[in-house]
Amino acid sequence: MKPELSVVIPVYNEEAGLARLFERLYPALDTLGMSYEIVFVNDGSRDRSAQILADQFRARPDVTRVVLFNGNYGQHMAILAGFQATRGNVVVTLDADLQNPPEEIGNLIAKMHEGYDYVGSVRRERQDVAWRKHASRAMNYLREKLTHIKMTDQGNMLRAYGRNVVDLVNQCNEVNTFIPALAYTFARKPTEIVVEHEERAAGESKYSLYSLIRLNFDLITGFSLMPLQAFSLVGIALSILSAALFVALIVRRFILGSEVQGVFTLFALDFFLMGVILFGIGLVGEYVGRIYQQVRGRPRYVVQAILEQKDERGNVSSISNVRE
Ligand code: UDP
Numbered sequence: 153m154k155p156e157l158s159v160v161i162p163v164y165n166e167e168a169g170l171a172r173l174f175e176r177l178y179p180a181l182d183t184l185g186m187s188y189e190i191v192f193v194n195d196g197s198r199d200r201s202a203q204i205l206a207d208q209f210r211a212r213p214d215v216t217r218v219v220l221f222n223g224n225y226g227q228h229m230a231i232l233a234g235f236q237a238t239r240g241n242v243v244v245t246l247d248a249d250l251q252n253p254p255e256e257i258g259n260l261i262a263k264m265h266e267g268y269d270y271v272g273s274v275r276r277e278r279q280d281v282a283w284r285k286h287a288s289r290a291m292n293y294l295r296e297k298l299t300h301i302k303m304t305d306q307g308n309m310l311r312a313y314g315r316n317v318v319d320l321v322n323q324c325n326e327v328n329t330f331i332p333a334l335a336y337t338f339a340r341k342p343t344e345i346v347v348e349h350e351e352r353a354a355g356e357s358k359y360s361l362y363s364l365i366r367l368n369f370d371l372i373t374g375f376s377l378m379p380l381q382a383f384s385l386v387g388i389a390l391s392i393l394s395a396a397l398f399v400a401l402i403v404r405r406f407i408l409g410s411e412v413q414g415v416f417t418l419f420a421l422d423f424f425l426m427g428v429i430l431f432g433i434g435l436v437g438e439y440v441g442r443i444y445q446q447v448r449g450r451p452r453y454v455v456q457a458i459l460e461q462k463d464e465r466g467n468v469s470s471i472s473n474v475r476e
């Protein structure tokens with residue numbers, strides 16, 4: 153009953169590109185010569201995506217399963233729900249917009265067969281707008297320094313995970329997370345391959361600058377305390393400096409008398425320090441806010457229904473209101 157390969161695809165308002173995705177995805181998987189299932193997760197799309205996925209389920213019920221959320225919980229929650237539904241020995245994640253060519257899945261699988269349990273991928277030539285490429289390179293560099301996670305190209309979702317890794321990810325209860333990094337922490341033998349990257353087939357990116365910033369905070373705060381620790385070090389350094397300045401000014405006052413000039417220098421220094429302090433408070437807030445969300449322990453997502461074939465005879469089941 154269990155397929156060898158599960159493919160998980162999060163879908164949010166992708167009605168314009170889904171047909172093209174099906175046209176390429178199913179043939180690409182058929183040629184692999186292994187049993188597979190495709191798990192689509194509809195992340196509360198407001199367009200016709202859910203309808204299109206349901207139609208596709210009816211067309212290929214043997215290899216298609218659809219998890220329907222009751223709202224928009226984000227790409228990484230959608231992948232987590234997809235992981236819960238998978239049964240395959242190898243799980244591959246992919247974007248729905250055809251930026252990750254389905255034909256590359258075979259290369260990921262080949263690498264998995266060499267004994268790796270995590271195959272990441274690096275986009276040969278990333279097809280996105282310039283500012284995103286630069287910002288992403290900078291964040292990649294920062295993450296490399298702050299966490300122990302080795303990934304050349306963190307933003308790329310085309311990846312393969314072994315069952316051991318997926319099972320461990322499924323045991324995590326993190327509210328804010330970044331799947332490629334979380335999975336990496338559980339991998340025994342990770343590696344990477346180079347893959348092609350295409351322009352979005354249809355529709356537009358679901359990430360605004362703001363949501364990209366939020367996502368990168370999730371990535372850093374979820375895997376490192378270094379920002380907090382670095383901040384205490386900055387605090388110590390500044391205290392020592394200001395103590396030295398204080399002593400110098402007191403001594404100067406007794407030797408040369410009181411100083412009157414330099415008020416604006418003082419302002420400049422003050423504003424700089426206020427900036428540092430505000431940044432520090434904000435940084436602590438990023439962690440505290442996440443702790444708060446975590447301790448509230450609300451469901452991370454709500455599954456409204458799962459479209460899947462129950463048995464060989466073709467019975468279709470659908471489960472309602474599963475909370476995670
Ligand atoms: N996505 C999702 N929920 C969201 C945002 C995005 O499921 O809230 C899906 C989206 O449908 C796509 C994938 O995540 O399959 C990547 O999104 P997108 O292509 O917009 O991101 P980008 O390629 O611009 O980073």
Ligand code: MG
Nearest residue numbers: 247249251352
């Ligand atoms: Mg995309």
